[in-house]
Amino acid sequence: MSPQASQALPPNATPPAQIRNFCIIAHIDHGKSTLADRMLQITGVVEARQMRAQYLDRMDIERERGITIKSQAVRIPWEQDGQTYCLNMIDTPGHVDFTYEVSRSLAACEGAVLLVDAAQGIEAQTLANLYLAMENNLTIIPVLNKIDLPAAQPEKYAEEIARLIGCEPEDVLQVSGKTGAGVEELIDEIVAKLPPPVGDPDAPARAMIFDSVYDNYRGVVTYVRVVDGDLNPREKIVMMSTRATHELLEIGVSSPEMHPSKGLGVGEVGYLITGVKDVRQSKVGDTVTNAGKPADTAIGGYKDPNPMVFSGLYPLDGSDYPTLRDALDKLKLNDAALVYEPETSVALGFGFRCGFLGLLHLEIVRERLEREFNLDLISTQPNVVYEVTMDDGSEIIVTNPSEFPYGKVSEVREPVVKATILAPSEFIGAIMELCQSKRGQLGGMDYLSEDRVELRYTLPLAEIVFGFFDQLKSKTRGYASLDYQESGDQVADLVKVDILLQGEAVDAFSAVVHKDRAYAYGNMMAGKLKELIPRQQFEVPIQAAIGARIIARETIRAIRKDVLAKCYGGDISRKRKLLEKQKEGKKRMKNIGTVEVPQEAFIAALSSDDDAVDKAKK
Numbered sequence: 001m002s003p004q005a006s007q008a009l010p011p012n013a014t015p016p017a018q019i020r021n022f023c024i025i026a027h028i029d030h031g032k033s034t035l036a037d038r039m040l041q042i043t044g045v046v047e048a049r050q051m052r053a054q055y056l057d058r059m060d061i062e063r064e065r066g067i068t069i070k071s072q073a074v075r076i077p078w079e080q081d082g083q084t085y086c087l088n089m090i091d092t093p094g095h096v097d098f099t100y101e102v103s104r105s106l107a108a109c110e111g112a113v114l115l116v117d118a119a120q121g122i123e124a125q126t127l128a129n130l131y132l133a134m135e136n137n138l139t140i141i142p143v144l145n146k147i148d149l150p151a152a153q154p155e156k157y158a159e160e161i162a163r164l165i166g167c168e169p170e171d172v173l174q175v176s177g178k179t180g181a182g183v184e185e186l187i188d189e190i191v192a193k194l195p196p197p198v199g200d201p202d203a204p205a206r207a208m209i210f211d212s213v214y215d216n217y218r219g220v221v222t223y224v225r226v227v228d229g230d231l232n233p234r235e236k237i238v239m240m241s242t243r244a245t246h247e248l249l250e251i252g253v254s255s256p257e258m259h260p261s262k263g264l265g266v267g268e269v270g271y272l273i274t275g276v277k278d279v280r281q282s283k284v285g286d287t288v289t290n291a292g293k294p295a296d297t298a299i300g301g302y303k304d305p306n307p308m309v310f311s312g313l314y315p316l317d318g319s320d321y322p323t324l325r326d327a328l329d330k331l332k333l334n335d336a337a338l339v340y341e342p343e344t345s346v347a348l349g350f351g352f353r354c355g356f357l358g359l360l361h362l363e364i365v366r367e368r369l370e371r372e373f374n375l376d377l378i379s380t381q382p383n384v385v386y387e388v389t390m391d392d393g394s395e396i397i398v399t400n401p402s403e404f405p406y407g408k409v410s411e412v413r414e415p416v417v418k419a420t421i422l423a424p425s426e427f428i429g430a431i432m433e434l435c436q437s438k439r440g441q442l443g444g445m446d447y448l449s450e451d452r453v454e455l456r457y458t459l460p461l462a463e464i465v466f467g468f469f470d471q472l473k474s475k476t477r478g479y480a481s482l483d484y485q486e487s488g489d490q491v492a493d494l495v496k497v498d499i500l501l502q503g504e505a506v507d508a509f510s511a512v513v514h515k516d517r518a519y520a521y522g523n524m525m526a527g528k529l530k531e532l533i534p535r536q537q538f539e540v541p542i543q544a545a546i547g548a549r550i551i552a553r554e555t556i557r558a559i560r561k562d563v564l565a566k567c568y569g570g571d572i573s574r575k576r577k578l579l580e581k582q583k584e585g586k587k588r589m590k591n592i593g594t595v596e597v598p599q600e601a602f603i604a605a606l607s608s609d610d611d612a613v614d615k616a617k618k
């Protein structure tokens with residue numbers, strides 16, 4: 001580096017030659033967090049006594065479910081050949097719903113540790129993440145983990161990895177995050193193999209945001225990787241996608257607690273605090289530059305988060321609606337991908353239609369609402385976003401099946417994904433059958449070893465949303481792994497099926513399904529409701545319809561439920577008690593026209609698990 005260049009660096013910045021930025025990519029449960037923890041311990045970043053399992057996963061839900069939702073960076077010092085290096089480990093979220101965040105974390109690195117469980121071998125997510133890393137031109141360090149396990153087969157899987165990335169099996173390192181074996185050698189390898197970051201220290205500052213987290217006390221903490229120039233405290237910075245200007249109140253590095261610094265130079269990774277209160281003002285993928293000396297072009301690859309799956313969320317108890325609204329407002333501060341708007345449903349009352357990145361995202365949001373805000377919620381069947389072109393050329397975006405237009409529709413498009421499925425080869429037939437039944441198109445098939453195969457399919461996202469993963473697991477006795485990425489949309493023959501109670505459509509049960517599946521859906525829903533809705537004093541027809549055409553019908557016969565039937569003799573207080581109880585129960589009834597439907601019936605009919613149906617029948 002020239003002396004001039006080093007002058008441009010803020011006083012405490014590390015010269016790029018001594019920096020290594022890396023991440024760990026792995027399939028879920030292959031031991032990424034355990035390895036990251038061990039690295040922090042071995043390098044003395046976290047003292048052994050402070051160490052708690054999965055130091056980097058902060059949220060309770062993350063720790064309980066053992067999954068990593070939010071990415072984060074840690075600075076790790078490392079001595080090698082008398083030289084002190086500064087390693088930045090960027091933690092990537094592990095689940096398909098967060099692919100965009102993964103890709104931004106990767107873009108902040110020069111290299112990736114490809115971690116594979118030595119007892120499991122390569123899985124679908126290993127591949128998906130590897131492809132993303134290769135797209136970002138990262139140097140890959142292949143590593144087998146959990147070599148302490150008796151079931152480990154390091155030779156077999158080293159061969160598999162070598163064949164995949166084109167190296168020798170001997171080049172695959174062997175470590176155990178649990179015992180610490182091989183971890184020091186791995187850190188040495190990171191320093192030796194990964195290229196140092198390259199950037200222009202004299203150019204206007206450009207830093208990429210790869211994560212942004214809401215903190216109750218400090219507001220939004222933004223994690224960045226500086227590409228060119230430098231950022232210093234008290235400067236005015238600009239977010240290039242929105243042109244919004246903020247003052248840099250604090251800048252620093254996390255190791256892993258936050259330490260303020262005098263600035264960040266080329267190749268460095270750290271955090272910024274500007275006092276903004278909403279992660280939407282500090283978006284992942286955006287470029288930060290200096291307001292006084294702004295850069296002309298942003299770092300490529302920025303994308304707005306795009307909700308892929310929608311579902312209605314309703315409080316079980318209508319009076320909780322304001323609490324739900326406040327809770328969503330609070331969660332939004334920490335979750336740039338969550339969108340919602342108020343919605344009313346005849347069946348479920350007041351609630352919100354919410355958009356999520358995927359099913360896991362939906363589950364996490366729902367769980368946080370229930371746990372952190374003490375809410376009981378009903379969520380409607382998740383659906384994807386449809387684009388409808390009408391005969392007159394107008395376009396409608398449908399995020400709620402009950403708004404799907406009738407008649408005069410010229411074309412409907414639905415989102416599709418490219419799915420990678422990995423499984424033992426004995427299951428090829430079962431997997432193909434399943435994918436075919438879900439309207440999948442085979443894109444290709446490769447053998448990773450003689451008994452394990454990778455299948456690539458294009459599938460409608462809507463089919464994946466409807467329990468695909470569970471079916472895949474059960475058809476392959478749990479051996480298959482799945483990963484998918486959005487891949488545009490396709491024209492499809494889709495119709496809306498309405499469910500009518502006594503001639504009145506119940507919005508919560510409307511669904512957009514493929515034409516060939518309409519009868520099956522109609523019959524299934526009508527059958528389920530017949531079991532769930534108690535008999536009334538009059539006959540109630542349950543019908544499934546496409547527009548005005550009825551495609552399925554069930555009938556609930558008339559009867560009044562006589563709660564006193566079992567009450568012989570004349571104990572008036574007992575009788576009164578039973579009648580009171582019946583009245584109480586009626587409060588929990590929703591009226592669809594003149595039909596009274598217990599809330600439990602809605603929950604059970606909307607839920608896919610059979611226990612709920614059994615419970616509601618009791």
Ligand SMILES: Nc1nc2c(ncn2[C@@H]2O[C@H](COP(=O)(O)OP(=O)(O)OP(=O)(O)O)[C@@H](O)[C@H]2O)c(=O)[nH]1
Nearest residue numbers: 029030031032033034066067068094146176177178
């Ligand atoms: N025997 C053995 N078990 C390990 C090792 N590393 C991790 N494990 C275990 O494997 C399981 C998964 O480890 P995690 O570190 O949570 O895996 P992860 O890849 O971070 O998982 P996600 O965050 O869900 O992606 C845990 O039960 C660990 O205790 C290892 O080297 N040896």
